[in-house]
Amino acid sequence: MTDLPVLLVLLPLVGAVVAALAPARRTVAITVAVAQLGLAVTAAVTVLRDGPVDTAPGGWDPPLGIALRLDGLAAGVGLLVGVVVLAVFVHAAITPSAAGSRSYWSLALVTVAGLQAVLVAADLFTVYVALELMTVGAVALVALGGQKALAPALRYLLVAVLGSFAFLVAVALVYAQTGVLTLDIAAADLPQGAALATTLALVTVGLGIKTALFPLHAWLPGAHAAAPTAVSPLLSALVVKGAFVVLLRVWAALGGDAGLATVVGVLATAAVVWGGVAALRQTHLKRLVAYSTVAQVGYFFLLVPLATAGLAAGASAAEVEVARLAWQGAILMLLSHGLAKAAMFLTAGTLSAAVGSGEVDGLRGIAAKAPTTVLTFAVAGVCLAGLPPSLAFVGKWQLMDAALTTGAWWVVVTLLVGGLLTAAATARVVMVTMRPADEEDEVASEPAASAGRTATSAPAASATATATGPAASEVVVSEPSTTEPAPGAGRAVGAWETWPAIVLTIVAVATGVGSAWLAELVTVGSVVAP
């Protein structure tokens, strides 16, 4: 079983190479996704039963060799990766236009391999390399969205690499003071003081950029909204989480810094409010969903101010208890957000393709044609808002419990306001879908406006091309899929197209009912373990 952490990384990496070379890319990728989910379940069971799995590839023990460590956090997020990747791959297999290009399968698997490496790496420099692998894969996936996605992809790449540089300097600072790169060993030797605070600040800024913590979030809505339908869920549900897990690990190992934790708390609150309000104001459906991710990222970061007191060396039992409650709450919310946001992006992509427009206003009347898809979107929104009995509700409850115990009332207010804003944004979209479709010709009457900006899907681009003639035909050529029909009001929703999203929302609700094992799993091997 000590090979588990290595297998979790190697399987998608080998799968990516095979998927790039083999003729049946789709079959290979889905087979790998099924096997990955199987491995993730095995990993979760092993960690729950025997505790964390430590391994050092090649027999070189740390501090000399590279340490890999599969703890509860890695196993929990690994489960999320397995479920979401399989669901998204099945969606992309059912709806070829959702993938954007034939390269999708191997690029997605490379990104998954990078993410898995981030999750199991216990060595700071390996984390840096894995983060870069994940970022490069994610940027290439965004670029599959066609010409309109290239500028957001470049912006994402430049900003993410800037974050990596900050992280790299932090890694070098840790090494310069301790002489080791293995996080746990280095943390024990690191002296308190200005250097520790500088390291933490650099890590927080660097990974805050990659996690899109307000006000470092500006790259996210553009990149996540421009990406193809089968890419946005992977980015929003998974890639963002990878960087957050690293941030959490470093904070937990180094013991945190009270002043910095307050700053993070303020930014997290601002993220929840700003992201929620911005989501409400968006006119583009996928941007609305993307801004909701900015708000949800704020929830996860609320963990930092709540848990910091319990992470310090001489923390009392009560403080550790609060830290554990907050830890479980935030991670459960993270898992729930992954499931629900993936479902939301998938249904948003399906709806946009169905009406041939990426705008929220273009969705008029779609509830009558695709009721299941709209319902799934609504349930996913309810899961994000954290209504019972969903997993997010359990997580939110735990976070509130921790906040009330420490008297951090502002966290309670933030959680409630954030939930209301998420519910309002979802309700706004659902309301539009139920309006009578009396303005169906809206898309055709504004071809020039939608050609440049809002051509989210291939049908949209082809629809505008037929309307404007040769001028817009280049747009279609650069679009990956032109085999889709080009009707005036989009295409019909396939019979099975919504199923992956439905399964994801069912999992997001059902895991909330019996989530005690999950809450136990995510603390195994962490500083807040009972």
Add this chain to the structure above:
Amino acid sequence: MTGPELFLALGAVVTLLGAVRLLTTPDSMRRVVALNVTGAGTLLILVSLSATGPGEPDPVLQALALTGIVITISVTGLALVLVRRIEDGDDDD
């Protein structure tokens, strides 16, 4: 101020200048160059940190800097491809 400390300060200045330029310039090509300046500053910090302790400079940090260079080159390549495709697309319009 000793030699390594001077280079450490220089590295920090170069990194900051590169980062500020990266975030403020609208031109894609300049942003890619600014990213490389930031990277150079970061690696300067790494190399000077390896020499701040007593005795011989630490080879591990220099190895990290080498890996950092390799990654920066690859990322620059990817960024240049994106820049070229963006500009090709603009010409078509």
